[in-house]
Every structure is written in C-alpha cells, then in structure tokens.
Amino acid sequence: MLDDFFTRALLAGIGVAITVGPLGCFIVWRRMAYFGDTMAHSALLGVAIAFLFDINLMVGVFVVAALVSAALLLLQRRQSLSTDALLGILSHSTLALGLVMVAFMTWVRIDLMGFLFGDILAVSRTDIAFIWGGGAMVLAGVAWLWRPLLASTVNAELAEAEGMHPERARVAFMLLMALLIAIAMKIVGILLITSLLIIPAATARRFSSTPEMMAVMASLIGVVAVVSGLFGSLQFDTPSGPSIVVAALALFLVSQIAPVVRRSGPQPQEGGRR
Template sequence: MLDDFFTRALVAGIGLALVAGPLGCFVVWRRMAYFGDTMAHSALLGVALAFLLQLELTAGVFIVAGIASLALVLLQRKGTLSTDALLGILSHSTLALGLVMIAFMSWIRIDLMGFLFGDILAVSRFDIAVIYAGGAVVLAVLAWLWRPLFAATVNIEIAEAEGLKPERAEFVFMLLMAAMIAIAMKIVGILLITSLLIIPAAAGRRFASTPETMAISASLCGVAAVAGGLTASLHFDTPSGPSIVVAALLIFLVSVGSFPVLRRVMGRSHGA
C-alpha cells in the first residue's frame, strides 16, 4: 500500500494533522501564534546545524527549537523586554543565522525551497514511522499535561494555587511544539507549519462545545485539509504544502459561514 507516493503522502499528512490539532488548540487559546512562527523559523538553523554536525534533520531541528524555547523562558524571567519583542528577536535572529550558516557551507547543496515549503510527496516509509512514533509520544505527553496546561491557560494564578506547576507545563508544551515542528518540517515546510497548527484549530472551534471536542474537531479539520489539499495538488499540479494550507483556509471559511451561499442554505434549513 505504501509503495504509491500519493498514499504515503496521505498517510503522513493524516498522522501530522492528528497531532497538530490538539497542539494547535493550545496555540489558539494561549494566543501563541507568534511563538509558533519563532519555533518554525528556528527550524532552518536546526537544518544548518544538522548538516554541519552530520545529525539527522529531525534531531537537529528539535535541538535548536528546544534551545530557543529555553532561551525564551530564561529571558522572560529577567523581564527586561516584553514577550513579543523577545519572540521577534529569536524568530528573526535564528532564521538569519540559519541562512548565514547555510551560505558558508558551500560544499553542501541544500534545497532551501524544499525546507521552506516542504515536499510531502517525497516522504518515505521511514518518515511515516517517525511521524507516527513521534506523534504518539507528543499526544501521550499532551494528554498527561492537559489539566495543568489548560488550567494555566485559563488562569495561571489559580493553577499555581492548586499546585499544578503551570511553569513546568508551559515549558513542556514548548518542547512538544518543538517536536511537532521537527516532525512537520519535511511535509509542509518551515514557513507553513504555523498555518497547519492554527487554521484547523480555529475552524474546529466552530464545531465544538468543550475543549476536548475542539481538539478532536481540529484534528478532523486537519485531516480533511490534508486529503483535500493533496487531491487538489494532484489534479491541478500545484505545490502540495501550500495546497494543504489553502484547503485548511477553505474549511475555516466554511466553518465561520463566510460564503453567502452557505449562509442562505443555513437560513433556509433553520426556517424549515
């Protein structure tokens, strides 16, 4: 079954969507979209480090994203700059450092477009194994972390009063984001990872009444975006990663009733 490139891409994309949905919910709830961008931009520095030290790419990206998360926590404790300013510094500096390091490594041919925008159609069986094994670990840790992390999202003072250790939960969540970005880089690329985290979660909110059902809805919206985007990419010969994000955007627009036709149909059904 996995001999066909389209089937491998679909299986890999579904695995990624199932992990991105619950993580993306916390990104939306905690208004951490800029943090997601920072982690994604740091991935290019991780790629350069992996080539320089001859590491596996996923490991290099995770190491750098984890270091960036730790740096953010330490700088936040000093309180010298606001969080958005710190994220801006980390985001642009890691991206620039990655580009400069790659420019110096003239003996290596690196496909920057592939890393920036991904190539899900080129995933291998090993990539699929990494996605599902790593994704299972991420989801298991997130399930263990769900209560303290959600409590800290709602009110960090109450979480501290209940002894839920919200700072530890937040740091572990950052590491989970780093792992997610390392896993997703080959599929949708560095520049589109945050979109896959945020858009399905924002769409899933419209179909959910509880945080748990929103996480499930976000995953299902992501799966639908992967299937629709890959099908459109195959049919129209468009880039696969951006096509998945466009499909996610269409699902979001439908979820908020942005199409006049949808609003009229919904109005008639309520009238009936």
C-alpha cells in the same frame, strides 16, 4: 502499498494533522501564534546544524527549537523586553543564522524551497515512522499535561495554588512544540507550519462545545485539509504544502458562514504576548 509516493504522502500528512490538532488548540487559546512562528523559523537553523554535524534532520530541528524555547524562558525572566519583542528577535535571528550557515556550507546541496515550503511527496518510509512515532509521543504528552495546561490557560495563579505546576507544564508544552516542528517540517515546510497549527483549531472552535471536542475536531479538520489539499495538488499540479494550507483556509472560510454551535475553550487572562 507504501511503494506509491502519494500513499506515503497521505499517511505522513494524516499523521501530522492528527498530532497538530490538540497543540493548535492551546496555541489559539493562549494566543501564542507568534510563538509558533518563532519555533518554525528556528527549524532552518536546526537543518543547517544537522547538515554541519551530519546528524538526523529531525534531531537537529528538535534540539534547536528546544534551545530557542529555553532562551525565551530565560529572557522573559529578565523582564527587560516584552514577550513579542523577544519572539521577534529570536524568530528572525534564527532564520537569518540558518540561511547564513547554509550559504557557507558550499560542499552541501540543500533544497531551501523544500524546507521552507515542504515536500510531502518526497517522504520515505522512515519519515512516516518518525512522524507517527513522534506524533504518538506528542499526543501522549498532551494527554498527560491536559489538566494543568487547561487550568493554567484559564488562570495560572489558581493552577499554581492547586499544585498543578503551570510553569513546569509550560516548559513541557514548549518541548512538545519543538518535537512537533521537527516532525512537521518536511510536510508543509518551515513557513507554513504555523498555518496548520492555527487554522484547523480556529475552524474547530466555532463548532465545539468543550475543549476536548475542539481538540478532536481540530485533528479531523486537519486530516480533511491534508487529504483535500493533496488531491487538489495532484489534480491542478500545485505545490503540495501550500495546497494543504489553502484547503485548510477554505474550510475555515466555509465555517464562518455555517451556524455556530457554541464558542469553546478556556479564555486566558493573559495572552501569549505581553
């Protein structure tokens, strides 16, 4: 069965969609879309470093994304610039550094379009193993951090008073995001990862009455977007990664005219930007 490239693409895409759902909910609740963009853009620098040192691409992307998260935390503590300004600097700087490094590595042929927009039809059995294995780790981490993340999203001071260590949970959340970026990069590409994070979660929010229901629905909507996007790509001969995002967008637009169940999810006092 795994000898068929389309079957491998479906398995890989479904694995990513299931993983993305819960993390995407926290991105929406915490208003951290720009943070997701920054992590995604840093992936190209990770790709360049992976080629330079001849290591696994996912490992390179994870390490760089984790370092970018650490840099953001350190710069925030200095309080010299707002968070959105810091994210803008890190986002564009890492993307530019990655492009410059790739340009200097003339001995390596790198498919930039594949990394920027994804190449899900080229996933291998090894990629599927990484995606499902990494996805299981991410979901286990989200389950473990669910209560402190949810509490700190509503009120960080109250979560701290109750001994939930919101800052520690925030650092762990950033590491989970780094791992997600590493496993999702090959599916939809660096420039489209944030779309797959935000759109299914935003769609699910309209129909969910609890945070847990929203997380599950976000994953299911992501799966529907992946499957319909891939079949649409096959039918109309369009790029697979962008087709998945377009399918997710179509689901979101349909949701806007459907009856609302009840708005779900915690309402943070502070957004991801400052």
